[in-house]
Amino acid sequence: MKKNFGPLPTRYARSLFLAxxxxxxxxxxxxxxxxxxxxxxxxxxxxxxxxxxxxxxxxLSAILTALSSKLNLHPVTRRFIDLLHEKRRLELLSTIPAYYHKLYLEDAGEIEAGVTTAIELDSAGKEKIQAHLAKKTGKKPLISWTVNPQILGGLVM
Structure with a gap:
């Protein structure tokens, strides 16, 4: 998935989010x-x-209709895809989901984070890190934990 949020996909994602x-x-x-x-x-x-x-x-319309039916897309999403097709902007579907997800998390007061440690942390250690991130960001952190024994110690966020 591309994460380059240019002005056009950003604008479309915001419009979809507002709708x-x-x-x-x-x-x-x-x-x-x-x-x-x-x-x-x-x-x-x-x-x-x-x-x-x-x-x-x-x-292309037939393919998009079949895709919408197969994935059981909500009517708002279907109309949005139709709009992208009408405006000849279907290529934006590669970047819009990532930006929409960012808006979704922002609206929910959440933030994604990745934490890598040298050893597996116990639940108390994980809770401390979560509390620290929550305090620092003012949002609920959604953390993906990774263990990498090659780092010397500490953690990488």
Missing amino acids: AKQGNVVSEVEKDLQALDETFSQYGEFTALMLNPGLSDEK
Whole structure:
């Protein structure tokens, strides 16, 4: 997944987030975008097909409708994909999910963090680090823990 948030995908992701928030379906759209992102990551040829300039609008619309049905996408997400298709901006689907996820976490008062330690920490040690990050950021940290015996000691965040 690309994490380069240029102005265009950022603008589209914000608009989608506001529409989802207005419809009280922020979580549903988040799940939809994760499913789309996984689909595009797993099937690179599918992404290439969607971006093929030789593909007619009718065929592309049929493919997008089938994809929406297969993934059981929420109507807000479906309309958003239709908008991207209409504006010829489907390539933005590679970056929009990551930025939407960032907005989703921000709205929920959460932050993602990765912590690498030389040894496995007990639950008390993990709780201390979580409390420190929560105090420092003012948000609830969602930490992915990694053990790497090659670091000499301490931890890497």
